[in-house]
Amino acid sequence: MAQKAGIWQIIHEKLASLKLSVFIFLTLAVCSLIGTLLPQGIAEEEMQKHYGPGWAWWINTLGLGDLYHTNWFRFLLILLCLNLIICTLERLPKTLKLLQRRDERNAPEKLLKFGHHRQLSTRLPWDETKDRLTRTISVDFAPPSQLEEPGVFAAVAEKGRWSRLMVYVIHLSILVILLGALMGSILGFKGTMNITEGESSGEVELYGRHEHVNLPFQVRCDDFEAAFYDTGAPKEYRSDLTIVDKGREVLKQTIRVNDPMTYEGITFYQSSYGSTLKDAEVEFQNTDTNQVHKLTLPFRTAVAIPGTKDRVELVQYEQDLSRFGPAVAIMLMKEGKQEPSGSWILVKMPEFHGNKIDNYKIKVTKAQPTQYTGLQVKRDPGVWVVWFGFTAMMVGIGLTFYTSHRKLWIWASPEKTSNKVIIAGRASKNSIAFEQEFDRLCDRLQDQLKPESRKAK
Amino acid sequence: MNSSILLSITTFGYFLCALLYLSGVVFRFRPLLLSGTFAGLIVLVIQTAGILLRWQESYQLGYGHAPLSNLYESLVFAAWAIMIIYLVLEARSKQRALGVFPSLFAFLAMAYASFSNQIDSKIQPLVPALKSNWLIAHVIACFLGYAAFAISAGISILYLVRKAQPTNPNPKGFMAIFPEAKQLDEFNYQMILFGFLWLSLGIITGSVWANSAWGTYWSWDPKETWSLITWFIYASVLHARAMQGWRGNRVAWLSLLGFGCVLFTYFGVNFLLSGLHSYASN
Numbered sequence: 001m002a003q004k005a006g007i008w009q010i011i012h013e014k015l016a017s018l019k020l021s022v023f024i025f026l027t028l029a030v031c032s033l034i035g036t037l038l039p040q041g042i043a044e045e046e047m048q049k050h051y052g053p054g055w056a057w058w059i060n061t062l063g064l065g066d067l068y069h070t071n072w073f074r075f076l077l078i079l080l081c082l083n084l085i086i087c088t089l090e091r092l093p094k095t096l097k098l099l100q101r102r103d104e105r106n107a108p109e110k111l112l113k114f115g116h117h118r119q120l121s122t123r124l125p126w127d128e129t130k131d132r133l134t135r136t137i138s139v140d141f142a143p144p145s146q147l148e149e150p151g152v153f154a155a156v157a158e159k160g161r162w163s164r165l166m167v168y169v170i171h172l173s174i175l176v177i178l179l180g181a182l183m184g185s186i187l188g189f190k191g192t193m194n195i196t197e198g199e200s201s202g203e204v205e206l207y208g209r210h211e212h213v214n215l216p217f218q219v220r221c222d223d224f225e226a227a228f229y230d231t232g233a234p235k236e237y238r239s240d241l242t243i244v245d246k247g248r249e250v251l252k253q254t255i256r257v258n259d260p261m262t263y264e265g266i267t268f269y270q271s272s273y274g275s276t277l278k279d280a281e282v283e284f285q286n287t288d289t290n291q292v293h294k295l296t297l298p299f300r301t302a303v304a305i306p307g308t309k310d311r312v313e314l315v316q317y318e319q320d321l322s323r324f325g326p327a328v329a330i331m332l333m334k335e336g337k338q339e340p341s342g343s344w345i346l347v348k349m350p351e352f353h354g355n356k357i358d359n360y361k362i363k364v365t366k367a368q369p370t371q372y373t374g375l376q377v378k379r380d381p382g383v384w385v386v387w388f389g390f391t392a393m394m395v396g397i398g399l400t401f402y403t404s405h406r407k408l409w410i411w412a413s414p415e416k417t418s419n420k421v422i423i424a425g426r427a428s429k430n431s432i433a434f435e436q437e438f439d440r441l442c443d444r445l446q447d448q449l450k451p452e453s454r455k456a457k
Numbered sequence: 458m459n460s461s462i463l464l465s466i467t468t469f470g471y472f473l474c475a476l477l478y479l480s481g482v483v484f485r486f487r488p489l490l491l492s493g494t495f496a497g498l499i500v501l502v503i504q505t506a507g508i509l510l511r512w513q514e515s516y517q518l519g520y521g522h523a524p525l526s527n528l529y530e531s532l533v534f535a536a537w538a539i540m541i542i543y544l545v546l547e548a549r550s551k552q553r554a555l556g557v558f559p560s561l562f563a564f565l566a567m568a569y570a571s572f573s574n575q576i577d578s579k580i581q582p583l584v585p586a587l588k589s590n591w592l593i594a595h596v597i598a599c600f601l602g603y604a605a606f607a608i609s610a611g612i613s614i615l616y617l618v619r620k621a622q623p624t625n626p627n628p629k630g631f632m633a634i635f636p637e638a639k640q641l642d643e644f645n646y647q648m649i650l651f652g653f654l655w656l657s658l659g660i661i662t663g664s665v666w667a668n669s670a671w672g673t674y675w676s677w678d679p680k681e682t683w684s685l686i687t688w689f690i691y692a693s694v695l696h697a698r699a700m701q702g703w704r705g706n707r708v709a710w711l712s713l714l715g716f717g718c719v720l721f722t723y724f725g726v727n728f729l730l731s732g733l734h735s736y737a738s739n
Binding site: 229432 | 581582584585586588589643650651653654657658661664665666668669670671672673674675677679682683685686689690692693696697699700718726730
């Protein structure tokens with residue numbers, strides 16, 4: 001039993017140590033570095049071709065091809081969180097206790113050993129001395145609270161007590177950010193959808209998985225426009241979208257890169273575009289019979305040639321095939337043949353000798369391409385938690401670095417000819433800046449405690 | 458008068474400035490250091506005018522964007538940020554000898570921007586991904602951070618050299634013109650704090666921007682990842698200072714490692730790794 005407690009104590013100590021924090025930081029840095037050097041998210045075969053089977057095995061076993069989503073990387077993040085939480089539990093009560101101790105008294109001999117201290121003397125009457133000390137320190141620093149000390153004047157003044165708590169705000173903000181990310185990955189989804197101009201869709205292809213999500217409404221793309229500068233560089237990509245919910249048009253909005261649209265917690269981002277064919281009018285001339293069939297072929301739907309059991313399908317569209325202009329790929333499934341045959345048919349060159357498959361000469365009489373817009377679709381309920389964490393982190397970092405808890409001890413005793421005053425100070429950090437503040441304050445006190453300044457007032 | 462003339466003057470101006478600081482240190486002649494400060498101030502004013510003029514010129518070309526959009530413009534801004542942060546540090550610390558490295562870094566940034574044939578100094582239109590108000594906030598925050606880290610790296614080198622000397626160096630010796638090791642450590646820490654604040658803000662603004670442009674606030678893009686690596690290194694510097702036996706030399710080495718990461722985030726990622734930030738490479 002005692003031994004068990006020992007083990008837990010050691011684990012607890014290790015988890016609460018600053019050394020572990022530095023170790024985790026450096027380990028996370030090295031692991032992230034590896035992830036940027038190896039290509040992420042590529043197929044195993046490609047990995048084998050690149051690195052050879054031996055290396056590929058290691059890369060695969062350690063999950064280095066998708067490093068940031070491996071369990072051991074997650075373990076490092078969890079270790080970081082544990083380290084943060086245990087450090088906080090360990091140190092926060094001590095800090096709070098330190099902050100509550102307001103009437104910390106110090107003997108004058110001790111005050112003279114402080115890094116920042118000054119000894120003054122004044123010929124002012126005793127009551128006036130106390131009065132001026134209190135007033136000046138109240139105005140220039142913070143109102144001092146007097147300690148009960150018979151025969152002498154002892155007081156403590158402090159500023160920026162909350163500064164000591166800001167470091168916990170930073171640490172908490174990291175936990176909040178990671179929590180937000182976790183919420184996003186559990187409760188949200190991320191995917192893409194391509195919508196042809198004039199059509200609507202509600203199906204989102206998810207990333208990295210062969211799955212899709214059906215939205216509870218439809219998105220219609222009314223128009224897509226790509227604009228270019230004179231130099232040929234892209235200037236703007238723009239889609240006019242309409243949300244159709246239960247048959248009603250509920251939202252019309254134009255989206256651009258950097259300017260997405262949100263409906264019911266789902267956000268649509270402009271991410272890509274391309275062109276596709278809705279359908280094409282194609283003439284098939286049977287070279288055996290010289291019969292000509294005029295067909296309208298919808299995109300990727302097989303159609304039978306009248307009078308035969310041969311079926312044709314429009315499978316691909318290319319806007320500019322090897323600089324020969326627009327072309328459509330047509331596949332022919334001949335009766336009694338196992339394998340389909342196919343060819344690219346050039347739209348603008350009807351006399352091209354390659355415009356045929358088997359015994360059919362093919363001519364495209366009408367192929368009007370339409371554009372489609374590529375949207376990135378995302379639902380992330382954790383994003384506001386992450387934003388909150390970011391804000392807390394910035395406030396925490398700014399205040400931790402640029403404010404400090406400063407405390408002043410004042411001790412004065414009446415003497416026969418002149419009263420003795422000792423001022424001592426201490427700051428939780430940034431002691432150079434505090435030294436200047438302390439010196440300025442002491443200079444002012446010295447000035448205020450001169451009997452002549454009494455008349456000036 | 459156009460911006461490229463002003464920025465050419467800036468390049469040579471920082472060369473002169475670095476030369477003045479360096480000869481002030483080598484000859485232990487303080488008036489030379491003082492003239493380095495004045496040269497730095499004057500060149501900074503010229504450079505500020507150059508940057509503002511370039512901004513205006515982009516409006517005349519019909520593009521109308523802040524001069525923070527490609528490698529050339531970011532290098533110019535990096536030099537500007539290094540010098541302005543350094544001059545404030547110098548004014549507060551009254552240690553002019555620290556100017557050797559910052560002025561040298563500012564000159565190198567300007568020289569690389571001006572003379573490398575990989576870098577196009579023409580004003581280019583913004584691609585759709587960069588058309589956002591976040592551009593200005595993100596780039597300024599990142600480069601203020603990088604600049605502070607550059608200065609901290611310079612101080613770290615001085616610290617390591619100074620620490621290797623006896624505590625009380627020969628008053629006529631080479632090192633006597635530099636502040637004590639303890640002070641250098643303190644300045645280094647101040648610069649790292651300042652840089653860490655801005656780097657954090659840079660990562661956060663970049664993240665918020667990515668969320669509105671690409672729909673994800675973190676995608677482990679190489680640039681993002683490398684800025685996080687840099688953040689981890691400096692976070693460990695800040696924590697290491699509170700650990701026994703880690704002050705001094707180890708902190709100085711970690712700070713140099715951190716600056717190495719900054720350089721890789723800035724240049725290495727652009728030229729060696731591909732990712733979403735590719736527009737920064739030309």
